[in-house]
Amino acid sequence: MxxxxxxxxxxxxxxxxxxxxxxxxxxHILIKALLEKxxxxxxxxxxxxxxxxxxxxxxxxxxxxxxxxxxxxCNSGSFTDLMILEHELFLENRLNERELxxxxxxxxxxxxxxxxxxxxxxxxxxxxxxxxxxxxxHVDNESRQLITSLxxxxxxxxxxxxxxxxxxxxxxxxxxxxxxxxxxxxxDQIEINLNLVRNGFTYAKxxxxxxxxxxxxxDPEPQIMMDGNTALALGIVDAGILLYSGYxxxxxxSIMHTLADIFPSYGGTVHQAEDEISAIGTAIGAYxxxxxxxxxxxxxxxxxxxxxxxxxxxxxxxxxxxxxQRAGPSTGMPTYTEQSDLAAAMFxxxxxxxxxxxxxxxxxxxxxxxxxARYLAEKLRMPVILLSDSYLSTSEQVFRKPLxxxxxxxxxxxxxxxxxxxxxxxxxxxxxxxxxxxxPGTPDGMRRVTGLNTNEDxxxxxxxxxxxxANQIRNEKLLTxxxxxxxxxxYGKNATEILEGHAAGNLLIISWGxxxxxxREAIDALNDAGLDVYSMHFKFINPLPWGLRELxxxxxCITTAETVQGNSARHSVFAxxxxxxxxxxxxxxxxxxxxxxxxxxxxxxxxxxxLSDVKxxxxxx
Amino acid sequence: MENxxxxxxxxxxxxxxxxxxxxCVGCGDYGILNSLRNFLASENLDPAKVVNxxxxxxxxxxxxxxxxxxxxxxxxxxxxxxxxxALTRPDLSIFIQSGDGDAMSIGxxxxxxxxxxxxxxxxxLMDNRIYALTKxxxxxxxxxxxxxxxxxYGSHITPINPxxxxxxxxxxxxxxxxxxxxxxxxxxxxxxxxHQGFSFVHIAQRCPKFSPEGWDFKNKDHFQFLFxxxxxxxxxxxxxxxxxxxxxxxxxxxxxxxxxxxxxxxxLFYQNRKKVxxxxxxxxxxxxxxxxxxxxxxxxxxxx
Numbered sequence: 001m002x003x004x005x006x007x008x009x010x011x012x013x014x015x016x017x018x019x020x021x022x023x024x025x026x027x028h029i030l031i032k033a034l035l036e037k038x039x040x041x042x043x044x045x046x047x048x049x050x051x052x053x054x055x056x057x058x059x060x061x062x063x064x065x066x067x068x069x070x071x072x073x074c075n076s077g078s079f080t081d082l083m084i085l086e087h088e089l090f091l092e093n094r095l096n097e098r099e100l101x102x103x104x105x106x107x108x109x110x111x112x113x114x115x116x117x118x119x120x121x122x123x124x125x126x127x128x129x130x131x132x133x134x135x136x137x138h139v140d141n142e143s144r145q146l147i148t149s150l151x152x153x154x155x156x157x158x159x160x161x162x163x164x165x166x167x168x169x170x171x172x173x174x175x176x177x178x179x180x181x182x183x184x185x186x187x188d189q190i191e192i193n194l195n196l197v198r199n200g201f202t203y204a205k206x207x208x209x210x211x212x213x214x215x216x217x218x219d220p221e222p223q224i225m226m227d228g229n230t231a232l233a234l235g236i237v238d239a240g241i242l243l244y245s246g247y248x249x250x251x252x253x254s255i256m257h258t259l260a261d262i263f264p265s266y267g268g269t270v271h272q273a274e275d276e277i278s279a280i281g282t283a284i285g286a287y288x289x290x291x292x293x294x295x296x297x298x299x300x301x302x303x304x305x306x307x308x309x310x311x312x313x314x315x316x317x318x319x320x321x322x323x324x325q326r327a328g329p330s331t332g333m334p335t336y337t338e339q340s341d342l343a344a345a346m347f348x349x350x351x352x353x354x355x356x357x358x359x360x361x362x363x364x365x366x367x368x369x370x371x372x373a374r375y376l377a378e379k380l381r382m383p384v385i386l387l388s389d390s391y392l393s394t395s396e397q398v399f400r401k402p403l404x405x406x407x408x409x410x411x412x413x414x415x416x417x418x419x420x421x422x423x424x425x426x427x428x429x430x431x432x433x434x435x436x437x438x439x440p441g442t443p444d445g446m447r448r449v450t451g452l453n454t455n456e457d458x459x460x461x462x463x464x465x466x467x468x469x470a471n472q473i474r475n476e477k478l479l480t481x482x483x484x485x486x487x488x489x490x491y492g493k494n495a496t497e498i499l500e501g502h503a504a505g506n507l508l509i510i511s512w513g514x515x516x517x518x519x520r521e522a523i524d525a526l527n528d529a530g531l532d533v534y535s536m537h538f539k540f541i542n543p544l545p546w547g548l549r550e551l552x553x554x555x556x557c558i559t560t561a562e563t564v565q566g567n568s569a570r571h572s573v574f575a576x577x578x579x580x581x582x583x584x585x586x587x588x589x590x591x592x593x594x595x596x597x598x599x600x601x602x603x604x605x606x607x608x609x610x611l612s613d614v615k616x617x618x619x620x621x
Numbered sequence: 622m623e624n625x626x627x628x629x630x631x632x633x634x635x636x637x638x639x640x641x642x643x644x645c646v647g648c649g650d651y652g653i654l655n656s657l658r659n660f661l662a663s664e665n666l667d668p669a670k671v672v673n674x675x676x677x678x679x680x681x682x683x684x685x686x687x688x689x690x691x692x693x694x695x696x697x698x699x700x701x702x703x704x705x706x707a708l709t710r711p712d713l714s715i716f717i718q719s720g721d722g723d724a725m726s727i728g729x730x731x732x733x734x735x736x737x738x739x740x741x742x743x744x745x746l747m748d749n750r751i752y753a754l755t756k757x758x759x760x761x762x763x764x765x766x767x768x769x770x771x772x773x774y775g776s777h778i779t780p781i782n783p784x785x786x787x788x789x790x791x792x793x794x795x796x797x798x799x800x801x802x803x804x805x806x807x808x809x810x811x812x813x814x815x816h817q818g819f820s821f822v823h824i825a826q827r828c829p830k831f832s833p834e835g836w837d838f839k840n841k842d843h844f845q846f847l848f849x850x851x852x853x854x855x856x857x858x859x860x861x862x863x864x865x866x867x868x869x870x871x872x873x874x875x876x877x878x879x880x881x882x883x884x885x886x887x888x889l890f891y892q893n894r895k896k897v898x899x900x901x902x903x904x905x906x907x908x909x910x911x912x913x914x915x916x917x918x919x920x921x922x923x924x925x
Contacts, residue, residue, distance in 0.1 A: 274731065
């Protein structure tokens with residue numbers, strides 16, 4: 001038996017099956033049952049880029065990474081404790097990801113052992129070479145017959161039974177969720193499926209003999225579980241936005257799916273446009289006419305929208321653009337994550353770019369973000385780019401039920417939204433290029449907006465004076481926000497002493513977007529090991545708050561941690577922005593463009609190496 | 622559209638006038654602008670409830686000269702922006718001014734879906750058969766052999782016929798008029814305005830500077846009016862210029878014969894009053910969906 005610690009606070013499981021064999025469904029049933037039990041769950045689903053690829057194909061891998069813990073976690077962790085694999089090609093895939101250790105219990109279905117004996121043996125051999133041990137298991141005879149009677153379906157339910165044993169889940173409760181999540185099946189079919197679960201459970205008992213006893217959380221507050229895109233969709237409704245205008249693109253599209261389903265019952269409209277440019281144009285038209293609107297896209301779509309983002313800035317029409325970033329450049333890896341659209345978000349269109357760029361760090365934060373974006377867009381009448389990413393968009397996390405805002409207008413915001421973005425309320429009046437901003441229908445308010453430069457009356461003007469004035473005012477809008485921003489929290493054991501000026505810190509790790517959870521987990525581990533490391537997480541990227549230089553000067557070494565390309569020869573865009581802001585030597589030492597999110601162990605390893613550099617420098621002084 | 626009629630005030634063309642246009646002397650856009658102003662006054666439309674939306678090009682300047690709400694947007698993008706207004710503000714009357722380059726080239730994709738979605742607006746395609754504001758390049762409607770700055774030895778691209786384009790895509794109102802026929806132009810705008818849906822109005826527009834031979838308007842045989850009681854009335858002055866032919870705008874089939882001819886027909890080619898109107902269907906969906914309070918929002922997520 002390979003389960004070493006039966007009592008464990010934090011365990012990571014995986015199941016990988018051929019796409020179409022129902023692994024995602026099993027993930028959802030397990031999540032429901034685990035949450036019901038009171039456990040912390042973080043789920044990172046794995047999808048193939050193709051829709052229905054041939055079976056037994058390395059590109060058909062579909063499944064989930066499930067982190068089950070006593071604490072609520074905000075990332076999927078570093079290494080897997082136990083995995084179940086449908087066939088040897090997925091073993092190959094997972095070996096390539098380097099998320100397995102000698103302690104990982106790898107369980108491989110022997111179904112293809114005879115048919116593909118050479119590669120089967122080769123993959124096991126490769127694993128052993130890497131110090132890993134692969135265990136084989138099989139689906140029992142009775143279950144095989146049941147699966148045949150279901151025309152090949154149902155292996156996932158057998159695997160579910162195995163997980164139920166491993167996670168000490170009550171079979172009766174599982175039956176409820178199976179019925180609940182497979183509503184289309186007949187009673188007979190349900191019974192066969194449930195028999196498969198029971199068989200898997202009984203088989204697992206003989207196979208594993210021991211199971212994981214994970215202590216449950218006792219949080220009296222109501223909890224909720226969502227992925228980032230669902231949270232954004234619900235946040236859009238809560239923010240009082242009434243039009244979503246979009247074009248299908250991975251990974252942003254699921255926001256549109258959720259809204260298409262629920263928006264009409266809240267009086268909202270989903271508009272599917274003929275292209276990305278049209279989608280943003282319709283959002284701009286709606287906002288000009290006084291209706292809060294939003295468009296969401298991913299990197300390639302952001303490129304197409306840039307000209308109209310510039311138009312919104314010149315014409316002073318409020319605009320919210322969500323970019324759920326994926327790995328690039330160009331088509332890149334559409335189902336994988338990256339934080340590499342920052343330059344496009346900041347500087348993507350012609351002329352001097354003044355846009356507000358904000359980012360989201362968690363599903364909870366996603367829920368609050370549309371309200372913040374709407375507030376900024378309407379108060380300042382300028383484009384707001386809201387950056388999320390693929391990892392955040394699909395991973396499901398448990399968090400305390402957020403507060404509802406139920407906004408109709410955004411002259412101000414509830415305190416919890418300001419707090420979530422480190423902002424204080426903006427002044428009531430913000431200077432505009434055009435002093436007159438009536439919406440259509442307002443008697444005697446007739447006005448024309450244009451992408452051409454205008455004077456304060458809104459009339460086209462090519463004068464030097466008016467062009468300088470317009471540029472200045474647009475930049476003052478950014479300054480207005482900067483003046484209202486608070487420094488993000490300094491995280492780390494001795495943060496208070498640093499802030500009070502009693503001590504200097506060895507290493508500061510700076511992050512934005514979805515990597516917050518992994519960075520904080522790394523900081524905790526490093527601090528527990530007695531290392532002097534801190535982190536700071538930014539929601540606002542443009543503008544940045546005042547006072548960063550003063551704070552950064554207290555650290556011997558500073559680096560960003562991002563899922564982008566970056567090194568000492570070519571800094572990441574975020575590092576460039578911070579370097580410009582503070583004139584401090586900010587490195588891009590924890591930047592990994594793997595398409596996967598940062599793992600806590602990667603941050604820990606790099607941090608240790610940076611700390612030893614700091615020490616050797618100090619020693620040589 | 623019939624949205625914005627004002628009950629209390631009698632407007633004149635001057636009420637829709639801001640600053641005077643800066644088009645070239647002799648430009649056909651002057652005539653189009655005047656007819657539009659006269660039309661707005663004749664319908665007594667509240668200027669605060671009219672939105673003129675344009676793209677880029679000579680046509681794009683039109684909203685600046687009209688004392689209504691207006692968006693002078695980006696090249697080719699007037700239609701999606703207008704759709705945003707139509708979708709959220711059915712109380713407003715929308716006029717789109719576009720050109721042959723703006724609508725048929727860079728904005729061609731949007732024109733397809735404007736016709737398809739059939740949202741309520743008057744779409745004015747001001748066609749001078751040339752890119753004029755950028756100084757004389759070939760446009761999608763430039764005639765074969767036209768010498769332009771990009772095809773100095775003569776264009777060899779077969780021009781698009783905008784009326785064929787709109788008919789082929791199932792436009793619910795497809796008409797043609799010309800800048801030199803002020804009364805016919807005004808009458809066409811009137812019919813377009815009273816049609817529910819995307820009213821496509823192709824306007825032959827002269828550009829003496831870059832496309833003096835774009836429209837052979839002095840040639841009596843080159844143009845003919847389409848005539849029918851359900852069509853666009855032909856005033857006496859216009860009627861004296863060109864001949865007439867009877868065409869029932871309910872007859873889609875008859876259009877292909879008209880389009881195959883060398884004669885340029887003016888009037889209403891086709892009208893379909895039954896086509897689904899996008900924003901109306903969208904609003905019906907909301908009306909027919911049981912409303913929910915936002916207190917129930919988290920029921921869409923996994924609650925624990």
